[in-house]
Amino acid sequence: MRMLLIHSDYLEYEVKDKALKSPEPISEEQKKGRLEEVLAVFMSVEKADETNPEEVVEKAVAEIKDVASQVKADRIFVYPFAHLSSELAKPDVALKVLQRIEERLREEGFEVKRAPFGYYKAFRLSCKGHPLAELSRTIVPSGEAVS
Numbered sequence: 760m761r762m763l764l765i766h767s768d769y770l771e772y773e774v775k776d777k778a779l780k781s782p783e784p785i786s787e788e789q790k791k792g793r794l795e796e797v798l799a800v801f802m803s804v805e806k807a808d809e810t811n812p813e814e815v816v817e818k819a820v821a822e823i824k825d826v827a828s829q830v831k832a833d834r835i836f837v838y839p840f841a842h843l844s845s846e847l848a849k850p851d852v853a854l855k856v857l858q859r860i861e862e863r864l865r866e867e868g869f870e871v872k873r874a875p876f877g878y879y880k881a882f883r884l885s886c887k888g889h890p891l892a893e894l895s896r897t898i899v900p901s902g903e904a905v906s
């Protein structure tokens with residue numbers, strides 16, 4: 760799992776087109792989304808994560824919680840982003856991992872939005888620019904090497 764974390768004044772997206780034959784079904788309301796004062800987390804779920812998705816979910820949640828507490832963010836935007844890795848997990852595994860991360864972050868008390876999975880989306884982001892505003896993390900299940 761590769762994550763790019765951007766502490767932002769806002770992140771907004773608009774769904775444009777299908778990027779998969781069968782993208783995640785979404786409501787009219789989910790075609791656009793915006794959060795203010797948010798930690799945007801762009802995530803590529805990787806092949807190696809398929810060996811232990813639950814462990815990767817927990818490690819990702821722990822990393823996101825750690826960064827959120829450092830930048831004092833209590834809103835998280837989970838953003839599926841297939842451009843941070845050349846060894847992507849299959850879409851069905853990736854979607855389940857991202858849905859579970861969303862669920863777990865809510866359980867931890869965050870306000871959470873997740874951008875729709877399997878679409879091309881326009882987005883606008885306003886990065887705050889402070890020293891911890893742009894971070895990346897790589898997460899692998901135990902026993903896997905980081906490539």
Ligand SMILES: NCC(=O)N[C@H]1[C@@H](O)[C@H](n2cnc3c(N)ncnc32)O[C@@H]1CO
Binds near residue numbers: 802877880
């Ligand atoms: N920017 C637009 C976009 O990335 N669209 C991606 C993601 O929404 C999603 N997707 C597919 N596989 C993955 C994966 N392994 N990890 C994360 N997202 C994935 O499917 C789209 C096409 O790859």
